[in-house]
Amino acid sequence: MTNFFSDYQPKKTVTPTTQKEVQEIIRKANRDRTPLVPVSAGTNLQDTHLPSVKDAIAVDLSQLNDITYFDARNRNAVIEPGVTFSQLEAACEAEGLRTLTAIDVPGNASVLSTYLEMVPLYGWPKYHPWELLTMKGFRADGEPFATGQMAMSQDRPDKYSWGVSLAQVARLYCQAQGTLGIITTAAVTLKTIAPENQVFFFSCKNINQTTRALKAFIATEEPHEIFAANKLYLAELLGQENAADLPPWTIVIVTRGFEKAEIAYKKKDLSALARQLKGELTTRLKGVKNAGEKILAEIKSPTGPSLHGGEDTGWTPVVTIATAEQIKKCSGLFPKNSGALLMPLQAGGCFYYQPDLRYPKGEEKAARKTYQTICGKMLKANVTFPRPSALIAKQVAAHNPSNFKLLKSIKKAVDPHNIMNPKKLGL
Ligand SMILES: Cc1cc2nc3c(=O)[nH]c(=O)nc-3n(C[C@H](O)[C@H](O)[C@H](O)COP(=O)(O)OP(=O)(O)OC[C@H]3O[C@@H](n4cnc5c(N)ncnc54)[C@H](O)[C@@H]3O)c2cc1C
Known part of the structure; x- marks a missing residue:
């Protein structure tokens, strides 16, 4: 096991500097029947820049940077x-x-x-x-x-x-x-860049209240950015050592505009809705200094996975789309020390749901097993894994046979020799 999601490293890396070279690399790979894996940066949340087969060549695209x-x-x-x-x-x-x-x-x-x-x-x-x-x-x-x-x-x-x-x-x-x-x-x-940017917070007692409120807020079409985080995940976004003071879930809404009056009327609308939802819209979070500024800074330049993992702790997000009902069913599958991020999709009919696993470094093998077991249970609950990690790609393909059959036929048409990222997505 070299990485959490993959057991393979590329056998070599090629670094094209022109688009023509990219084409030549692909043509040669087709002639030689060598698998390729494109890599633009390699920071992916699910190690998808690593091959899913032996003897692949990594195509490092970082020099094409104009x-x-x-x-x-x-x-x-x-x-x-x-x-x-x-x-x-x-x-x-x-x-x-x-x-x-x-x-x-x-x-x-x-x-x-x-x-x-x-x-x-x-x-x-x-x-x-x-x-x-x-x-x-x-x-x-x-x-x-x-x-x-x-x-x-x-x-x-x-x-x-x-x-x-x-x-x-x-x-x-x-x-x-x-x-x-x-x-x-x-x-x-x-x-x-808008001169006026305001962050609002709405506290929730549990995940059901959170999905309901997210749906109501997104329906106003006022938020520029909106997400919910459980207390652990939010504490990390805010750079707080201790999550204990935060509510179980918090909805974070950002509105942006060109005049103070514009923000003021949006605040009025969203506050009225918050009262209907039996809660309160605030611009501060108890026990956190400059919470709004910290959220704006994190949206402008996200820190990335290092917020959640560290020298001693591994972090693995589980990347899904789920309905409120499915989230309710599945949230209990995760250990108490899990973070979670939730975003409404479209009008809140479903959600981007990203719970995660944390584990001591060195215990990846056990964590992998936990990951696969939990994902299996989520699949049974019909949660969608839109582009699954290598560890569950086969399971997901088997769960959606007609969709997979279609994808396979398209893949065959554009990649007759199965050169490009073979076995990725189970293909
Ligand atoms: C909210 C959210 C949800 C996400 N959900 C998923 C998810 O469900 N599945 C997932 O895999 N990632 C997911 N990601 C990860 C996200 O897509 C990565 O941020 C992204 O892949 C960029 O990483 P990277 O720049 O390091 O790209 P890389 O790691 O370099 O590449 C990412 C993937 O794209 C392929 N690729 C790279 N460059 C090219 C190219 N030029 N042409 C064609 N293919 C290329 C790679 O082979 C690899 O599979 C999610 C991220 C966020 C923020």
């Missing part, structure tokens, strides 16, 4: 896979713009592969679903492909902009964990 087009006026950028959040954020700040970040994804992660892997599962509501516009790259058989306006030959610098409306195929490549090809360019959305 922001090839920065359109401050229309608030979009065209980027390569090696562009990191820190890099894009620096370019944005100079123009009064900001990037869509993701909790638990650190500054050195790839923007492109993060959006590929998390869209459309997860997005701050005000962006959804336009984080990723168009993209291009190479299929697993080495043939070029592109989506939307990037697929048209037009001699205009802004020819990236027709997004998913024209290119639902983009959604196929999202969540593919590098099994269908390598994306070498993508257009992403940026946002304007």
